[in-house]
Amino acid sequence: MKKELTASFPKTPTGIAGLDEVTQGGFPKGRPTLVCGSAGCGKTLFGIQFLAKGITDYNEPGVFISFEETKTDLSQNVRSLGIDLEKLIADKKLRVDYVRIERSEIEETGEYDLEGLFIRLNHAIDIIGAKRVVLDTIESLFGGIDNTAVLRSELRRLFLWLKEKGVTAVITGERGEKNLTRQGLEEYVSDCVILLDFRVIEQIATRRLRIVKYRGSTHGTNEYPFLIDEKGISVLPITSLKLEHQVSNKIISTGLESFDQLFDRQGVFAGSSMLVTGSAGTAKTILASYFTMSSCKRKERTLYFSFEESREQLVRNMQSVGIDLEPYLKAKLLTIHSSRPSLSGLEMHLLILHRLIAEYEPKTVIVDPISSLVSVGSVGEVRDMLVRLIDMLKTKGINAFFTALTHEAGTELKDMTVNAVSSLADIWINLENEQQHHGRTRKLRVVKARGMGHNTESEPFSITNKGVQLKPVKQKKTGKK
Amino acid sequence: MVKEKELKYELRLYIAGQTLKSVTALQNIHKYCKEHLDGKYSIEVIDLLKNPQLAEGDQIFAIPTLVRKVPEPIRKIIGDLSNEEKVLVGLNIRKLADVK
Numbered sequence: 001m002k003k004e005l006t007a008s009f010p011k012t013p014t015g016i017a018g019l020d021e022v023t024q025g026g027f028p029k030g031r032p033t034l035v036c037g038s039a040g041c042g043k044t045l046f047g048i049q050f051l052a053k054g055i056t057d058y059n060e061p062g063v064f065i066s067f068e069e070t071k072t073d074l075s076q077n078v079r080s081l082g083i084d085l086e087k088l089i090a091d092k093k094l095r096v097d098y099v100r101i102e103r104s105e106i107e108e109t110g111e112y113d114l115e116g117l118f119i120r121l122n123h124a125i126d127i128i129g130a131k132r133v134v135l136d137t138i139e140s141l142f143g144g145i146d147n148t149a150v151l152r153s154e155l156r157r158l159f160l161w162l163k164e165k166g167v168t169a170v171i172t173g174e175r176g177e178k179n180l181t182r183q184g185l186e187e188y189v190s191d192c193v194i195l196l197d198f199r200v201i202e203q204i205a206t207r208r209l210r211i212v213k214y215r216g217s218t219h220g221t222n223e224y225p226f227l228i229d230e231k232g233i234s235v236l237p238i239t240s241l242k243l244e245h246q247v248s249n250k251i252i253s254t255g256l257e258s259f260d261q262l263f264d265r266q267g268v269f270a271g272s273s274m275l276v277t278g279s280a281g282t283a284k285t286i287l288a289s290y291f292t293m294s295s296c297k298r299k300e301r302t303l304y305f306s307f308e309e310s311r312e313q314l315v316r317n318m319q320s321v322g323i324d325l326e327p328y329l330k331a332k333l334l335t336i337h338s339s340r341p342s343l344s345g346l347e348m349h350l351l352i353l354h355r356l357i358a359e360y361e362p363k364t365v366i367v368d369p370i371s372s373l374v375s376v377g378s379v380g381e382v383r384d385m386l387v388r389l390i391d392m393l394k395t396k397g398i399n400a401f402f403t404a405l406t407h408e409a410g411t412e413l414k415d416m417t418v419n420a421v422s423s424l425a426d427i428w429i430n431l432e433n434e435q436q437h438h439g440r441t442r443k444l445r446v447v448k449a450r451g452m453g454h455n456t457e458s459e460p461f462s463i464t465n466k467g468v469q470l471k472p473v474k475q476k477k478t479g480k481k
Numbered sequence: 482m483v484k485e486k487e488l489k490y491e492l493r494l495y496i497a498g499q500t501l502k503s504v505t506a507l508q509n510i511h512k513y514c515k516e517h518l519d520g521k522y523s524i525e526v527i528d529l530l531k532n533p534q535l536a537e538g539d540q541i542f543a544i545p546t547l548v549r550k551v552p553e554p555i556r557k558i559i560g561d562l563s564n565e566e567k568v569l570v571g572l573n574i575r576k577l578a579d580v581k
Contacts, residue, residue, distance in 0.1 A: 123533035
C-alpha cells in the first residue's frame with residue numbers, strides 16, 4: 001500500500017500493524033482519540049501497544065495513566081505479548097501511574113476539582129518529555145466520585161488541556177448500551193473515535209475494529225478484523241484490489257516433468273496462482289508436494305500451510321510415494337505450518353498467513369487444502385479472504401498453490417470453494433478418480449491456464465511408491481488463451 | 482482500647498496553590514481541629530504545584546484532599562470541608578460535646 005501524504009493534517013503513527021493503513025497515517029497528532037469497546041475487547045492492550053510502539057519505533061516517550069490495573073498487573077499482562085514494560089520504564093521512556101480511587105475511604109464535602117489528577121499527569125508528561133498519553137479508562141472516575149457535574153466539567157477541561165499540552169492521547173471507554181461509551185465520553189473527545197468489538201460467531205471469536213469518526217480525515221469505514229496474539233494487536237486492512245502487480249515471464253516447473261509437458265512452455269509462469277481441485281483421495285497433496293520440492297530444488301523458500309495433516313504426518317505420507325521433504329525442512333528451505341481450521345476464525349488464519357509470509361519471505365506458498373477454511377466462514381467471507389490472500393501473494397510475486405476438496409456428487413459445498421477460487425486462480429487443474437470394474441483410474445485435466453496453451457485432455461496417471469507417473473502425453477495441444 | 486489522651490491525629494491537606502477552595506479547606510480544618518481535638522493533632526499542608534511528585538503516594542486526584550494518616554486506616558475527604566458534620570464523621574472525630 002502506498003503511503004499517502006496528508007499535508008493538511010498531521011498524524012501520529014500508532015505503530016499497530018495495519019491500523020496506520022486504515023487510518024491513513026495514524027491518530028490525529030496532538031489530539032485525543034477515543035477507543036471504546038466492551039470488557040475484554042483489548043482496549044488496554046491497544047493503549048499499551050500505542051505507547052510501546054511509539055517508544056520503540058518513533059522514539060516518542062509515553063505516559064500511561066491506569067485507573068484499573070496496577071503497574072505490576074499491567075506489566076505481567078502484556079509480557080506475554082512481547083512488551084517489556086519494566087524495561088521501558090527503567091529506560092525512562094515510559095511512565096505508568098496507577099490512579100487508585102477507593103470509594104470506601106473517600107468522603108466528599110464541599111467544592112473540589114480534579115487538579116490533583118492534572119498535576120500528576122502533567123508531572124509524568126514533563127519528567128520524560130512524553131508525546132503520547134493513554135488514559136485507561138477514565139470512566140472509572142464515575143465509580144469513585146459522587147459529584148458527576150464536577151467530574152464532567154473537569155473531563156471537558158482535561159481534554160482541552162491535553163490538546164493544549166500537544167500530546168497525542170488515547171482515551172479508553174467502556175461500551176455503553178445506548179451510547180458508544182457508558183458515560184458519553186464521545187461528547188468530549190470528538191476528533192477520532194475507534195470502536196473495538198468482540199463477538200462470537202458460531203463458536204469462533206472474532207475481533208473487529210471500526211473507525212466511527214475521524215474529523216478532518218478520510219478513513220476506511222469498514223469493520224476491520226483484528227487479532228491479538230503473542231505479537232500484540234494487528235489489524236487486517238482490506239486492501240483495495242488494484243490489479244497492478246508485476247508479471248513474470250519466467251517459467252517454473254511444477255515438480256513433475258510429465259506434468260510440465262501438459263503446458264506449451266513446459267511449466268507454469270512464476271508468480272502465478274495454481275488451484276488443484278478434486279474429491280477425497282485424488283492426490284492433491286501429492287501434487288502440492290511435488291510443487292514444494294520443485295521450489296526447494298530451486299533453493300527458494302517455501303511455506304506450506306497444512307490444514308489437514310500435521311507436519312510429521314505429511315512428511316511420512318509423502319515418503320511413501322518417494323517424496324522426501326525432510327532434508328528441505330532441515331535446511332530451513334521449507335516450513336510447514338499446520339493447524340486445524342476450526343481452531344480460530346477466518347481472519348485469524350488470514351492474519352497468520354500474512355504474518356508468516358512477511359516473516360519467512362517465501363517464494364512459494366502452498367495452502368492445502370483451502371477448502372477447509374470454508375468450514376469456518378461463510379462463502380462470502382471465504383471468497384473475500386481468498387481474494388485478499390491471492391492479491392497479496394501476487395503483489396509479492398509469490399508462487400501460490402492451493403488445493404481444494406470437491407465432492408463427487410456436486411453438492412453445494414463444491415460450488416462454494418470452486419466458485420470462490422477458480423476464477424481467481426491462473427491455473428486450474430482438476431483431478432478425478434474414475435470408477436471402473438477392477439478399480440479406479442486417476443485422471444488429471446488442466447481446466448484453464450491463463451496466458452499459455454495447454455493440453456485439454458483428461459490424462460490418466462498412476463501413483464506408485466516412486467511417485468506420480470503420467471501416461472505418455474499426446475502431442476495434440478489445443479491451447480486457449 | 483486506646484485511651485483518649487494517647488490518640489493523636491496526623492492530618493495532611495493537599496492543595497494546589499492558594500485557590501479559594503484550598504484556602505477555605507485549610508481554614509475549615511484548622512477550625513474543626515481546634516474545637517474538637519484539643520491540641521492532639523498535626524496538620525501538614527502540601528502544595529502540589531510545588532511538589533507534584535507527592536501526589537502519587539497518597540493517591541491524590543482531587544483538590545483539596547484531606548488525608549487522615551494516623552490513626553489508621555487512612556481516610557480521605559475531598560472538597561473544601563465546608564460541611565463540619567461530614568468532616569467529623571469522615572475523620573471519625575467525636576465532638577467534644579459528646580465526650581463530656
